[in-house]
Amino acid sequence: MSTLANQIESYLKKVISAQPDHILEIRRGDLAENFMCVPSQINYVLETRFGVTQGYLVESKRGGGGFVRIIKLSTVQDNGLHKVVEATNGRRISQTAGEGLLNRLNEEGFLTNRENLLLQSLISSSVLKNDGDSELLRGQILHSVLLNILRSDFENSKEE
Amino acid sequence: MSTLANQIESYLKKVISAQPDHILEIRRGDLAENFMCVPSQINYVLETRFGVTQGYLVESKRGGGGFVRIIKLSTVQDNGLHKVVEATNGRRISQTAGEGLLNRLNEEGFLTNRENLLLQSLISSSVLKNDGDSELLRGQILHSVLLNILRSDFENSKEE
DNA sequence: AATTATTTGACTATTTTTGACCAATAATAT
DNA sequence: ATATTATTGGTCAAAAATAGTCAAATAATT
Numbered sequence: 339m340s341t342l343a344n345q346i347e348s349y350l351k352k353v354i355s356a357q358p359d360h361i362l363e364i365r366r367g368d369l370a371e372n373f374m375c376v377p378s379q380i381n382y383v384l385e386t387r388f389g390v391t392q393g394y395l396v397e398s399k400r401g402g403g404g405f406v407r408i409i410k411l412s413t414v415q416d417n418g419l420h421k422v423v424e425a426t427n428g429r430r431i432s433q434t435a436g437e438g439l440l441n442r443l444n445e446e447g448f449l450t451n452r453e454n455l456l457l458q459s460l461i462s463s464s465v466l467k468n469d470g471d472s473e474l475l476r477g478q479i480l481h482s483v484l485l486n487i488l489r490s491d492f493e494n495s496k497e498e
Numbered sequence: 499m500s501t502l503a504n505q506i507e508s509y510l511k512k513v514i515s516a517q518p519d520h521i522l523e524i525r526r527g528d529l530a531e532n533f534m535c536v537p538s539q540i541n542y543v544l545e546t547r548f549g550v551t552q553g554y555l556v557e558s559k560r561g562g563g564g565f566v567r568i569i570k571l572s573t574v575q576d577n578g579l580h581k582v583v584e585a586t587n588g589r590r591i592s593q594t595a596g597e598g599l600l601n602r603l604n605e606e607g608f609l610t611n612r613e614n615l616l617l618q619s620l621i622s623s624s625v626l627k628n629d630g631d632s633e634l635l636r637g638q639i640l641h642s643v644l645l646n647i648l649r650s651d652f653e654n655s656k657e658e
Numbered sequence: 659a660a661t662t663a664t665t666t667g668a669c670t671a672t673t674t675t676t677g678a679c680c681a682a683t684a685a686t687a688t
Numbered sequence: 689a690t691a692t693t694a695t696t697g698g699t700c701a702a703a704a705a706t707a708g709t710c711a712a713a714t715a716a717t718t
Contacts, residue, residue: 341716343664366707376666381708386663397622399593401673403501404706407622452655453613456646465642470630482625486616503674526697536676541698546673561683564696594673623672623707632671 346373346380347387350408359491360410366398369406380406390427393420395485412490419448419488426481430473436461436480448487457483506533506540507547510568520570526558529566540566550585551640552598553606573606579644586641590633596621596640608647617643 346369354362370377388394388408395409413420422439431439437458444454459465461479466472486492506529514522530537548554548568555569573579582599591599597618604614619625621636628635646652 341664367705377707378667378709379665382664395619396624397619398624398707399673400623400671400705400707402675402705403504404673406707450612450655452610452652453616455652455655456613456643459646460639460642465638467638470628475628475635478625478628479620482620483616486619489615492612492615501674527695537697538677538699539675542674558697559683560681560695560697562685562695564683566697592673627708 342373342375342379343383343386346375346383349373350383350388354408354410361491362408363405364408365404366406384408390423390481390485393488395489409489411485411488412493413488417446419484423481423484423488426477426484429477429481430471431477431480432473433461433463433476436476439480440483443483443487449483502533502535502539503543503546506535506543509533510543510548514568514570520572522568523565524568525564526566544568546592546594547598549595549598551582551591551595551602553582553602573608579608579648583641583644583648586637586644588641589637590631591637591640592633593621593623593636596636599640600643603643603647609643 350362354360366377366380369380373379384396384406388396393411393413395411397407397409399405426439440449440454440457440461443449444451449457457479461476463472466475510522514520526537526540529540533539544556544566548556553571553573555571557567557569559565586599600609600614600617600621603609604611609617617639621639623632626632626635
């Protein structure tokens with residue numbers, strides 16, 4: 339209960355809860371300094387405590403003005419989406435399977451027709467003509483899409 | 499979070515918006531002096547925040563009476579995103595530049611707030627963790643988004 | 659004793675800041 | 689006119705400021 343990782347985890351969760359939008363942006367180096375540890379310790383905490391399973395999305399930026407952004411996902415109206423989110427974690431996804439997933443999300447109202455069209459095009463093999471593992475990349479993209487659907491500020495950003 | 503580059507960017511955008519013709523002419527040296535930085539810092543800001551993809555055109559002249567002219571182009575003037583599509587074709591795009599492009603598309607009504615949020619997340623470095631060339635991949639994703647915006651069936655799918 | 663979790667640090671990647679040197683244009687001198 | 693000098697802006701690469709990865713060393717748990 340009192341490992342460094344646990345303390346950092348508690349601290350971050352406390353601060354995030356205090357944010358109106360449940361989003362926290364912080365400098366990794368600052369956090370490491372506050373807890374008197376190496377910066378990579380922060381990554382360990384993020385990986386083990388702020389993953390999909392725990393309902394968080396993490397984004398970041400390097401270089402001057404860099405940051406780590408932790409976004410708490412809304413878990414309130416979970417229509418079985420979390421299962422899908424976990425099922426796509428780190429998985430390869432074929433184009434056909436990806437198309438099916440997006441269409442299903444569209445039919446169930448999680449994605450608009452436009453969003454579906456856009457993403458269908460994005461995961462088509464021609465776009466993903468990456469040298470690397472296209473199926474893995476497709477999985478990463480779809481995983482990210484799913485996580486964003488669960489963001490509480492995502493639904494609220496309908497239109498002005 | 500407020501880097502020098504961000505401050506200069508904000509300042510310039512504020513001033514340009516206040517111009518009736520959305521054109522700003524300024525001396526690079528003056529700007530650098532105001533922000534107490536080296537002149538080349540200005541070029542960095544222009545390159546990373548005022549490129550064609552972000553909807554700006556930059557011209558300049560050296561020597562006595564020299565200047566830097568920043569022109570904000572509306573999409574109509576810009577031939578319907580044609581230049582942006584060209585500029586992103588096969589090109590590598592940094593996270594900063596990508597953010598700028600998406601925000602511009604959002605501001606000009608080509609992307610909804612939701613679509614912007616989703617895509618911003620998709621191009622953030624932590625999401626785009628792949629073995630290959632991240633910047634190239636970011637460019638491919640954004641290029642695909644632009645092509646979709648230009649497709650008539652995508653434009654027409656705004657309502658649902 | 660074996661396995662799993664945590665801590666640490668060396669090495670990598672990305673973005674911003676800075677400075678030395680280059681190029682163009684205008685003004686002035688010859 | 690031409691050459692020279694002053695006045696601008698441009699380029700590029702190094703340094704600084706962030707963050708990420710990975711695996712070895714420790715610690716905790718089974």
